[in-house]
Amino acid sequence: MATLRVPPDPAGRRPAAAELWRALTGWSSRLVSGLHQTWRRSLQVRVVTITLVASSLLVGGFAYLIADKITNILVENAETDVLLRLQSGSDYSAKQLSLFSQPQEAQLQDTIDGTVNYLAGGDPQQTSGVVVALTADNYTTIIKPRSSPDVDFQPLISRELRAAVAGGNVAHQIRTGRLTGEGRTKYLVYGSPVPTRFGQVELYYLVPLTRQEATAADARATVVATGVALVLLLGLLAALVTRLVVTPVRLAARTAQRLSAGLLDQRMAVNGEDDLALLAASFNQMATNLQRQILRLEEMSRLQRRFTSDVSHELRTPLTTVRMAADLIFAERDEFDPAVARSAELLQAELDRFEELLTDLLEISRFDAGFAMLDAEPTDLVPVVHRVADRLAGLAERVGVTIELDVPATPVIAEVDPRRVERVLRNLVGNAVEHGESKPVVITLGADDTAVAVTVRDHGVGLKPGEEKLVFNRFWRADPSRARQTGGTGLGLSISLEDARLHGGWLEAWGAPGQGAQFRLTLPARAGDRLTTSPLRLVPADAPLPFGGPRDGGRLAIGPGSGGALAIGPVPGADTERAEARS
């Protein structure tokens, strides 16, 4: 508001005002958002606010009714009072003026003076501010209007009242004005015609409503004070009651938070035997059970991991021996029967797989044990991608799959562990080639300010809905009956996921039956940063919608179409998150 009044001339002030305005709006928006947050977060605040608002409305309504009633009663009493006085005054005036048959008569003016003085109570000093006035609107030139006390009462008598009284009616009106010089006062103005032999004169009573107003104000103040006190009391009561309920709930929440944070020995204090005590007791029991279970599971998990690790280690030594023996046999296979030679080859191949499996198991157990360490360094990912593609070129060629690369010409630098990234990519591309069904596999590398991403797209059988998550499970198979033919130990994607997590990145899968699948690895450009978006899309651009919706997997927009029909179409520029999962 203030800025509007700033004159445009002084060049320096406008920015200052704008600054102030900005500060104000900023402050107020902060305040509003703070309030909003408080409203959302605090049950107590909500309950107290609702109680205050509801009781304010109720009490306010009652207060209004009562104050209005009191005021009305006061005014009505005053009116009845004045009307009685007016009637007797009118009778008296009529009697007094009946002595005169012409307005010109000499003593008429004196009689009018005497009458108003008499009706006003004689001594003007002792009256309670009541002004009695006699006017003769029909004889303004002959009879002077008089009042007692002698004040200029004419402005207080409105033209409408004058007309009503002149028409022979007793009428009244409340008017505000200044008569005796102590400021503006409300007056109850009552007028009555007084019949005389020569026509009609008018008698007016102007009664100040000061006392009534003071009483009404008193009553109002009392009602308002009572109402405010009541509302505050109700608010306080609500706050107390809510606090009674909310405090244990908050305690439970805090305890639950601590429990979930791993402090399993946290318990609630149990006071009394009420519902809240029951809640606390149940909570504590639940926590105890959970703790026991978790400890048991942890122990089991630890034992399992230990077992895995131990088994892997224990197997390695005999395996080395077996390996050496098998290598010897494999080398001498040409001297054996073809059948024995074949067995030696099989033995060699299975030992390779066994070794790989052991390596993967050891890797997994390292992750499980939390021993995996990130060795991040600024790395250009372009050569990494090329290297992976080259490594797998042979395999691809064997299964008739072409690997297409879509990498930027410029280096894509990110702080990553190149060994792990390469392992992840090797895994993804290997999988894609394996399931590629002789269709091309596309590797795309993308980057933005905060993240780098690699997608690997194949056009194989794809994934059924829900399998996007399952693919990362250990030893998971899409088709359990299918024998593991190539490489895959069933741990590759699990390890890749752990690697991505170790970077603080995402590894996600998308797939649709018959559409193939796409995996996306997103890593922060700087180690330790938090990811918010990925530079590449998870759902490939060429993936059709199963129900023939808009391409690109965009959202549907429903709006008015031609001819009054509804039109359904893609939302322009809408991003999509269809059937995607992120781990």
Add this chain to the structure above:
Amino acid sequence: MRRRLVGLLCAALLVSAPAGCGIPDSTEVQVDGRGLPAGESGSPNGVRNEPPGRTASGDDPRQFVLNFLAAPAGEPDGAYPRAKKFIAQESQDRLQTKQGSEVALTVVRLRESPVITTNSDSTFSVRLAVQQVGLLRADGTLAPPVATETEYGFTLRYADSSGLENVEPTLYVTNPPNVLLLSDTALRVYYQPRDIYFWNSDQTRLVPDQRYLPLAVPNERRVNEVVRWLIGGPSDWLSPGVTRLPDRTDLINNATGADGRWEVNLAMPGEDAGKLNRLATQLAWSLDWLDGPLDLKIRNQSRRTIDLEKERDANPVYRLTQSAQRFCVYDGAIHPLDFPGEASGSVPVVAEENHHVVSAALNRADDQILAALVVTGADKRLRLRVGTGRDPVNVFNTAPGSYASMDRPVWLRALDKGQPHGLVVADGRLYTFDQSPRLIPVALTVSGRVDAVAAALDGQRIAVIVNGQLYVAAVNLDGGVVTAGPARRLPTSLTDLSAVDWADENKLVAAGSVGRPAVYEVSVDGAAQTVLKADVGARVTHLTAYPTNEVVAQPTNAVMYEANGVSWSDPQFDTIKRTQVQGVESEPPAGQRESNPTAPFFLY
């Protein structure tokens, strides 16, 4: 967001609600019903006797002058405007308008018809030979005259009617006298004399005070006027003998009446039952034309409802019980007179004392008889014998001192039975006496030879003739001493007055001469005079009357006088024959000259 809006709305409602339900600054006009029905409007009640206007006389200058002399008559506030309508524009300044109580009309009696002479410039010169009668004040009193002019002169001119056709020429007064003149005729025609009553100084008796009420005052306002007069106090000349209403007594607004019921609201400091009782009696007699109830309010509190008629019956203005009886002196003794239709009684004086009487005054005071006898002694000088007691009075005391002449004594109507006072004129001086008896001179404010004295029925007013002129005065008997207030001379046409008595509450019968000896009735202020007998034939030496009053009816012929040794009685003014005197033989004893009854008087 919506919830917050609702909250804001509620808060605003809460804040504004208590402020909204106060007494509003201004409301519409609300009609509570019809007012009182209009009273009967139109013509006023009663006689509206307004003097004729300027144009009523046409171009008759004589009638115009008479109308001019009547013009101020009416309510005092309108006197100047009414008179000024007669006065030409250029001369209006000569008459300075006065307001309120300062309005006073100079009442004059025309000694002869106005002398009107036509001038060459078609104007008229008017000469009025007048006798100053008095000053009629706004309070209705006719005060003694202050002006001494015996002649007024002014001119008349025709109204400028050029340019107007068929307009009867009318007249204007130019160069008028600087006072408002009112002729005694107009006073009689346009005013009504009214008696209002004040209590005497020891508050035992009511004393009438005559006022002039303009006939223009409507009936509704007459009560108001009378009450105002009462509050205003008595006439100046009466004030030594009467009391006013309590100080600071005032009328609150007007006395009003409706349906025969009247209401008088007074402010009366220190009122008590006695004061209220006296005020009630005073009001009852002052409002003697009203019969109905009258609410007497003091400071708006109804204190008494006076039934005026009953109040008058209960408190007669005069303590008279029996009708008057006539007596005369015959052969030195008091004898009753026999008048047809009237009861005559016995002489209330024992026979042993009833001799050598020249004149006598007998008076009733309850069960007592007051007797004062003027007797001759052997030395032919006159003495006063006074006796009081039950009828007949047998104990008399003779006052020391003898006088060459002694007029008829009068009793001041007894205020105090134990201490009656009388007045007598002896050797040209006024004396007072009581039972002791001792003659004590009474000082009058006019010096000269006192010829006669008469006391009014109320005992507070006397009429005296000093140096042949008629005066009235109030007497005060405080402390048992008779003192006379300032004497007021009454202007009459009579000169060389010789005898006087009261004929009414406010009228005197006086004998004097207008060229020839005559008997006139003169009002107590001298404004009105009527001829009772224009030619008596001889100087009246003794005159007595029974005053008309509202208590005991007056006999038909209530004036008796003696002239040239012969007694007469009105209204036919026959002589009182010897045959009417009771207790004497129908035929005089042989050798004795038949004597006449003399010094007739009334016993009441």
